[in-house]
Each structure stands twice: as C-alpha cells, then as structure tokens.
Amino acid sequence: MQENDVYRNLLTQKGLRITDVRVKVLEILDDAESPMTVEDVFTCLRNMMIPANLSTVYRTMDVLLKNGLIAKTTLLDCNKSMYEYKRVEHKHHLVCIACNRMISLEDCPINDEYAREMCRRQGFELTGHKLEIYGLCPKCK
Amino acid sequence: MQENDVYRNLLTQKGLRITDVRVKVLEILDDAESPMTVEDVFTCLRNMMIPANLSTVYRTMDVLLKNGLIAKTTLLDCNKSMYEYKRVEHKHHLVCIACNRMISLEDCPINDEYAREMCRRQGFELTGHKLEIYGLCPKCK
DNA sequence: GTGCATGCAAAGTCTTTGCAGGATA
DNA sequence: TATCCTGCAAAGACTTTGCATGCAC
Numbered sequence A, B: 001m002q003e004n005d006v007y008r009n010l011l012t013q014k015g016l017r018i019t020d021v022r023v024k025v026l027e028i029l030d031d032a033e034s035p036m037t038v039e040d041v042f043t044c045l046r047n048m049m050i051p052a053n054l055s056t057v058y059r060t061m062d063v064l065l066k067n068g069l070i071a072k073t074t075l076l077d078c079n080k081s082m083y084e085y086k087r088v089e090h091k092h093h094l095v096c097i098a099c100n101r102m103i104s105l106e107d108c109p110i111n112d113e114y115a116r117e118m119c120r121r122q123g124f125e126l127t128g129h130k131l132e133i134y135g136l137c138p139k140c141k
Numbered sequence C: 001g002t003g004c005a006t007g008c009a010a011a012g013t014c015t016t017t018g019c020a021g022g023a024t025a
Numbered sequence D: 001t002a003t004c005c006t007g008c009a010a011a012g013a014c015t016t017t018g019c020a021t022g023c024a025c
Helices: A002-013 A020-031 A038-047 A054-066 A112-122 B002-013 B020-031 B038-047 B054-066 B112-122
Strands: A070-074 A081-085 A092-096 A102-105 A125-136 B070-074 B081-085 B092-096 B102-105 B125-136
Touching: A002 A020, A020 A038, A020 A054, A020 A081, A038 A054, A038 A081, A054 A070, A054 A081, A092 B112, A112 A125, A112 B092, A112 B125, A125 B112, B002 B020, B020 B038, B020 B054, B020 B081, B038 B054, B038 B081, B054 B070, B054 B081, B112 B125
Parallel strands: A092 A125, B092 B125
Antiparallel strands: A070 A081, A092 A102, A125 B125, B070 B081, B092 B102
C-alpha cells in the first residue's frame, strides 16, 4: 500500500477526506499514459471493482481539479473534457487529428519570456500556457 | 458590397452555395476580435436582421470548418466550442482564466523544427499546432 | 427542376444539481 | 457526532439529427 499512501497524503495535505474513489482516481490518472475522459475513468473504476456513480466521478474530478491535483484539457474535435495527473505546472500533447489519440510531451519549447511579453502587452498577469501539436498518428496515416 | 464579395468568392471557391447566413457568419467572424461561440454568432445574426435558426448556425459552422474557412477552439474552463475566421494556418491566444476573455496573438514562438521532432519521435505526421497562454486580464486582476 | 440549405421539433451527449442516506474524521 | 461524500434521479447546457419546405444554381 506504499503507493496509495502518496495519494492519501496528497488528499490530506489539501484538507480533503480520503475515500476509495478519490484515491483510485488519482492512481488511475497517475498510471495513465495520456489524458482520460470521465467515462474512461468511470469504466476503469468498474473494472477495479470500485463501482462509483458517474456523478461521483464528475464531482471527484471537480474536487481534484480545484485542488490542483489533476489538470483539465479539451480537444479540438471532441467536446469532452479530459483529465490527467498533474506532475508539472503545465503539460503539452501530441494529438492525432484522426483518432484523437494523445501523447504527453515532456519537453516545453515555450520560454517564459515570450509568454510574459505577450501578457505585458495586453496587461495580463501570466499564470500558465498550453501547447498542442496536431498530426496523424502511425495508425491513421 | 465589396467586402461581401470576398466571402462570396470564398464560398464559391469551395463549391459551397451562397446564402445570407453563410456570408454573414463569415463577415461576423472576420470582424470579431476574438473567437465567438455559436450563441454569440446567433445573437449577432439576429441583431443584423438575419434571424437564422440555431441549428442552421451549427450546421453553417460545421460546413465552414470542414472547408477550412474558419477554425475551432475550446477553452479550458468552458465546454463550448469557439470559432474564428481563419486568417492563417494556426492561431494562438491569450486567455483570461477568470472571465475567459480571449485575445488573438499574431506572433508564433513555435518553430516547426521542434514540432517536427516531437512528431518524428512518435511516428506522427505533423499537421499543425495550437498554443494558449493563460493569465488574468486587467479587469480580473 | 434538382439538389442543397433551412426551420422546427425532437433527441442525443455530456455535465450539473438536489436531496436523502452513508462514510469519514 | 458533525461534516463531508455518495448514489440516484432529474434537470440543464450544448449539440446533432430527421423530415418537410424553400431557395440557389
């Protein structure tokens, strides 16, 4: 149960109660290679014998998101929200325009100076950024 | 009617029929300073005395999008689709995380080499990219 | 005149909410 | 025990679709 403790601690640190659903959702998203939809997580929970209600999953995502434990993304050709475990401040993806497969990118080519300059010009206070690179994945080429 | 001719020509070039709604939607999006929701465009049409049905506006967006005349975006904290006139191949935005105000950016800090390299590693064929910079706008600071 | 575009209404999908019962601290 | 979490069902928001009518070419 060593890994579970990580998620339990995260929840405790944020002043959130520890429940099976929350711990498992964090675990699922942490293990995922790319962002997941609420439906994906819901199905995953079922398979792990933790049959949570769909609305509970939505509420869980909301709580984890508001507490900064996960991140939210939306794809161009898909109106669903996607969530992923928050490892770093921001995250970038490679997205297949045909099948919507997403691959997370580790690198970040955006230097803060550029973002800061854009914000300065418009009087914005910089908080973050998101980059998506689109293409056709090997299967869809 | 000189400007309208631009939109009429665009439609004709794509083999699409010219209708009041299509021409006006292109004009509205072209005049807009930032991406608009379907609802925004719908209201705008009403004000211009071209009372189209909401579903017609959705269908119009779809046709214009599929023919590459407009571009689609989705914001992080808003599940609505946003559309804008397609002036260039890709588009970047400054987004206020509080009020969702969007400002289009002209510059592009992403060099194709970076995007191409990321694609090469994963076997993707590059088609484009999207960058959003998040912050707090002057009114929301 | 033919084929595509539109209006209208209905349905579909994703997400949110109210309330009562149950679990956590 | 008090508070927060969950399940269930209903509603809400955004979007899509079927069909008959109307318009562009």
